[in-house]
Amino acid sequence: MAGPHVLIIGAGLGGTSLAQALRKRGIPFSLFERDTFEGARFQGWAISLHSWITSDLLESTKGDLPDLGTVGITAHLGVPSEGAILNGEDTSEIRRFSEGPGFQFIRADRAKLRSWLLTNIQIKWNKRFTHYEENEDGIQAFFEDGTSYKGDILVGADGISSRVRHQLLPYANTGTNRLNLGVIMGEVIAPEEQYRRWSEIAASFYVGVSDGRRIFVGLKSIADDQKSAQYYWMYTWSDQQASQESYWTAKASKEELHTFVMNHLEGLHPTLTEPIRETPVKGMLQPPLQMKDMVPPELPTGRVTLLGDAIHPMTPFFQGEGGCQAMKDSMSLARFIEALPSNGKGVQNALEKYHNEMRPRAKESVLRSRAAT
Structure with missing residues (x-):
């Protein structure tokens, strides 16, 4: 028409x-x-596509696009997407996301999804x-x-x-609205033994929540030879001052960001914080996000x-x-x-x-x- x-x-x-x-x-x-x-600009790491959006995407696009499942971070390895929200202190499960009967869940690489679109x-x-x-x-x-x-x-x-x-x-x-939330982020390359251990918690990402703090750990990519994987993470905490544009993280050095995070992981389960603790100073991302x-x-x-x-x-x-x-x-x-x-x-x-x-x-x-x- x-x-x-x-x-x-x-x-x-x-x-x-x-x-x-x-x-x-x-x-x-x-x-x-x-x-x-x-590819001129970084498109972000990943995005979770749940059934309510995948069904709409497929209905709203022509049949000449590739299989939507190919945008998944681990699709090329045949590993299904999976995410989890956990108690940050004892790792007890709050919620898990995975594909099942009548429910599609894709942890999509944002750059691949954009290319698909x-x-x-x-x-x-x-x-x-x-x-x-x-x-x-x-x-x-x-x-x-x-x-x-x-x-x-x-x-x-x-x-x-x-x-x-x-x-x-x-x-x-x-x-x-600037939120009262401090944010620090980092990236780390994990050898096979490490990333396979982390993926046992959840194949694509996991979140740990505890007493006003939250950690997010997500898989970015796995090397073609599967000998290493790139992860990214986010550590957040409540702070009334964080809504100010001049909040201290905006001008902090990588060393200062790294030291702060390492000194504030106490009480969070070491299984969940291992990717953060394994991140070197050079893996800290600047400037941190302001929510x-x-x-x-x-x-x-x-x-x-x-x-x-x-x-x-x-x-x-x-x-x-x-x-x-x-x-x-x-x-x-x-x-x-x-x-x-x-x-x-x-x-x-x-x-x-x-x-x-x-x-x-x-x-x-x-x-x-x-x-x-």
């Missing part, structure tokens, strides 16, 4: 999901990305969005290189620092909308829903656009229906994730 031309700003998981959902429906779109090529999608690379101009006949997007493109709908899928949101909702740019979220605000009526972190950033602590909710936004939006007549009339009404579906769903997810910190 023909339909309104959709301009998508940002080719992350949300923007590429929207492109695929529109492609399946035969709706014209243009996808713009600030990066110069696919880029299948048969044309991207306009090196396009840094500056602003848009809207009138009753359509919308025009402008870029730093002096180019501009016209369309009927503009979608900001450009992340937590969204330039689209900055213009659409200037009052909301200070609305991101932010935002309950999605009301959006004005018009031809512009937002999805994912551009409208509802959230912490990764409730099943890592941020990326999945961005993809859910995309597929919901595509369905409302599909319902428009081929002459493109009714854009504002379609976007309002999307907002009415997205905002309560995303708000619930933001608040659940915040409560889980």
